[in-house]
Amino acid sequence: MKKLLLSIILLLSIGLLAACGSSEGENAGSEDKKEIKFGATAGPYSDMITKAIQPILEEKGYKVTIIEFSDYIQPNMALSTGDIDANLFQHKIYLESFAKEHSLELSEIISVPTAPMGIYSNKFSSLEEVTDGSSIAIPNDPTNAARAFLILEDAGLITLDPEAETLTVSEKDVTENVKNLKFEPIEAAQLPRAVESVDLSAVPGNFALAAEMDLLSALQLENMPDQYRNRIVVNTSDLKAQFAKDIKEAVESAEFEATIDEQFQGFGKPEWMTK
Known part of the structure; x- marks a missing residue:
C-alpha cells in the first residue's frame, strides 16, 4: 500500500510539473507573439489600422495582417475563436450587449477617434x-x-x-x-x-x-458620448499580453494622433485624447 501511495504521489507530481511547464510555454508564446491579425469592417476603421496603427506596430517588429468583414457579427466571433487577435469596429454599448448575448469574454484595450453623427x-x-x-x-x-x-x-x-x-x-x-x-x-x-x-x-x-x-x-x-466611440477589442485572456500593450501604446502615440489630424478630419476624439 505504501508503494502504491508513493507511486500515485509521484505521478501526480509529474502531472503538475508538466502542466506548469505547458502553462509557462503558452504564456511565453503569447509574450513572443510578433504577428497580429486585425479584424475591421471595410471603410474608415480598416483605413485607420492601415494608415495610423500598422506602421507604428511594424516599427515595433510586428507583422500586421488586416482582415475585413462586411457585417457586425463575424468580427467578434472570429476574435473569440482565435482567427483574429484584435478588432476595431464597435462601440462600448454594442460590445457589452454582444458579449453578453453570445457568452463571450471580450475586453476593450482603448477607444479611438470615431466618425460622429x-x-x-x-x-x-x-x-x-x-x-x-x-x-x-x-x-x-x-x-x-x-x-x-x-x-x-x-x-x-x-x-x-x-x-x-x-x-x-x-x-x-x-x-x-x-x-x-x-x-x-x-x-x-x-x-x-x-x-x-x-x-x-x-x-x-x-x-x-x-x-x-x-x-x-x-x-x-x-x-459624441464616449460610449459611442469605437474600441480596439481583444479576448479578455489577452488583455495583459504584450501585443495588446503595444497596440495601446501605438494608439496613445503622437504619431497616431498626427495621422488622425491629417487624414481623418471630422472624427471626434475620445476623452483620453483631449485631456
Whole structure:
C-alpha cells in the first residue's frame, strides 16, 4: 500500500510539473507573439489600422495582417475563436450587449477617434435657415435615434426632458420643438440618400463616410458620448499580453494622433485624447 501511495504521489507530481511547464510555454508564446491579425469592417476603421496603427506596430517588429468583414457579427466571433487577435469596429454599448448575448469574454484595450453623427441638408446651408415644419430623417433604431435627438438639442432645435435617460431618449421625451420639426424614422443605411428627399437628415458617421459625404459639411456634428466611440477589442485572456500593450501604446502615440489630424478630419476624439 505504501508503494502504491508513493507511486500515485509521484505521478501526480509529474502531472503538475508538466502542466506548469505547458502553462509557462503558452504564456511565453503569447509574450513572443510578433504577428497580429486585425479584424475591421471595410471603410474608415480598416483605413485607420492601415494608415495610423500598422506602421507604428511594424516599427515595433510586428507583422500586421488586416482582415475585413462586411457585417457586425463575424468580427467578434472570429476574435473569440482565435482567427483574429484584435478588432476595431464597435462601440462600448454594442460590445457589452454582444458579449453578453453570445457568452463571450471580450475586453476593450482603448477607444479611438470615431466618425460622429451629423445633421446634413441639401436645402439649408445652416441651422439658422431651418424653417418651421421642416422634415428630418432620423435612424429608426433606438440607440442611434437617441443620438439624433441629442444633436438636435445641442443645436437648440428641441428641448428634452432632463429626467430622460440620455442613451435612450426618444420623441416622447421632446418637451419643446422650436421649429415644429417632423421626425421621419428610417433605416440608418438609407439616411445618406434621404438628404435628397427630406429637409434634414441625421446620418451616423460610418454611413456618411460610406456614401462619400464630407463630415465637415454637416450643419451640426455630434458631441459624441464616449460610449459611442469605437474600441480596439481583444479576448479578455489577452488583455495583459504584450501585443495588446503595444497596440495601446501605438494608439496613445503622437504619431497616431498626427495621422488622425491629417487624414481623418471630422472624427471626434475620445476623452483620453483631449485631456
